[in-house]
Amino acid sequence: MKVLVLGGTGFAGRAVAEEAARRGDEVTLFNRGRRGDASLVGDRLAPAGLSALESGEWDAVVDTWSAEGEAVRRTAELLRGRAGHYTYVSSRSVYRWLAPGPLTEAAPLVDQSEQGYAGDKLRGEIGAAAFGGPVLLARAGLILGPYEDVGRLPWWLNRIARGGPALAPGPRELPLQLIDVRDLAAFVLDAAARRLDGPFNVVSEPGHTTMGELLDLANEATGGNAELRWTDPEVIVKKGVEPWTQLPIWFPPGPEHEFMNTAGVGKAVGAGLRCRPVRETVFDTWSWLQSLGQQAPQRDDRPRVGLDPAVERELLAEQ
Template identity: 70%
Template sequence: MRVLILGGSGFVGRSVADEAVRRGYDVTVFNRGRRAAPAGVSALTGDRLGDLSALEPGTWDAVVDTWSAQGEAVRRTAQLLSGRAGHYAYVSSRSVYAGTEPARAEDAPLVGVEDEGYAGDKLRGELGAAAFDGPVLLGRAGLILGPYEDIGRLPWWLNRLARGGPTLAPGPRELGLQYIDVRDLAVFLLDAALSRTAGAFDLVSVPGHTTMGELLDTANEVTGGRARLRWVEPAVIAAAGIEPWSQLPIYLPPGELHTFLHEGDVSKAYGQGLVCRPVRETVADTWAWMRGLPGAVPQRADRPRVGLDPAVEARVLGE
């Protein structure tokens, strides 16, 4: 299969490229060329908001689009590649759903097309993908973890636990988590291309695939077991002014936002063959990737850094 990845050097795109190469596919990536291309691919250089001339020749069986900014960029490539590709998969987000009610699967109400920020951009990207003249898959991913992560969520926790000592663990321990390993996302996208599957799919694990306790216990174990987890109730965290999700990555306390993000209906994706690997594999492989890096974990320039100030952590723990 001939696969074109729009992106291909960052988190999701690189994982799709790796999986496609592993399968023996003929893989082309298109990006600005600012980072080294994955091994085994052909690279085209251009700009999603500018020069697309490198994409004007050529045909592909499948396109995977990882763009996360202005939706106009998706429309441009979807139109340009119409008639020259067999399938178009756009990596969207469950953020396109409106409000914080539990997502009623893929037919839940969506944000407005005029909405500012990430959710609006992803919805406009979905609308842009509709310009493609063949089957279009909208992969509405939730929380994505795994090797190559350049947002910093799981890497922050792994580095913090590796540092050891008393460590603030946001409770309750049994709080369920719903996410997807980036490699399982890649497998689903490529399988969907093979079967020419179209439509919207919420791509995360089943609710409760793991818990906050299992995630942090596993991460502590694989990083050497030097941390002493001190479980802190949500009310104490809130009273300290600590922001869930940003200062305590991955974590959301029980409530509307947690229900929305971690209790979604994913029966459609599982019926289409989605398989999510155990949390231990995600954690261990991410740590192995981090330890093999020549320097710091890469950080996307368009996303804020995450993590808790050690002084704030010590104050809450009374250290």
């Protein structure tokens, strides 16, 4: 295929571009050119910033935009009639927070006026309809893997690599749903080739891994120098630690955890979604981090994650 990737140098976009190239597709990257990898240069927020896309034809377009939805609408409208398929990499954040499960593609969505990431992603979905052809809305769950620029798995790997007693938020058997960015890339390219249309929850089946397996693998990958001290969720919450941000990936058992980790994925699995073992995700991410000197890139539109070492020491001392 001739594939146009809008972005292509960050996390999901880079994985899509690399997977498309691996398959032998002809890949065009459209971005601001700040990282040196751009076939076409433009800024979607600038006046006339889409001029480089005013000509050309593609079989598939993959759009990972996370800011204002109007940029998606303008781009989709401009490419209307000149591409065969449009994928918008959205998010399960478009679902109304704590909507009752199982969280299928028919679950209620946030209001269009919602501010922040969830609202931006929903407005991006709405804007993508301006394409006028088949549009895949890839509602990704927790995305991990090489090139991660949010910092969740990199933070855990770097913390565990330091060794010594390490806070491990329990329970060990807490089930997790996630998607390796490379599996997300494979799914959206396969879907584009088949001209799939509509929303799909793109995340592993519930229970793909557990908090225990994830951190045990992180310890194994980084040399096994950490002593994981599993800590009762109530102790952590009572301390005022914020799940998901201060302790990435983790929510204590309860409504938030259920919302984030029990999505219905039958539609995507039926359409060919396959998720690799979490061992590959953890070990490959660590290898990538080592190639960078263990300092992962950080998006400037996402808050930094991780637990203050002083708070961790306090929690460990109370055990």
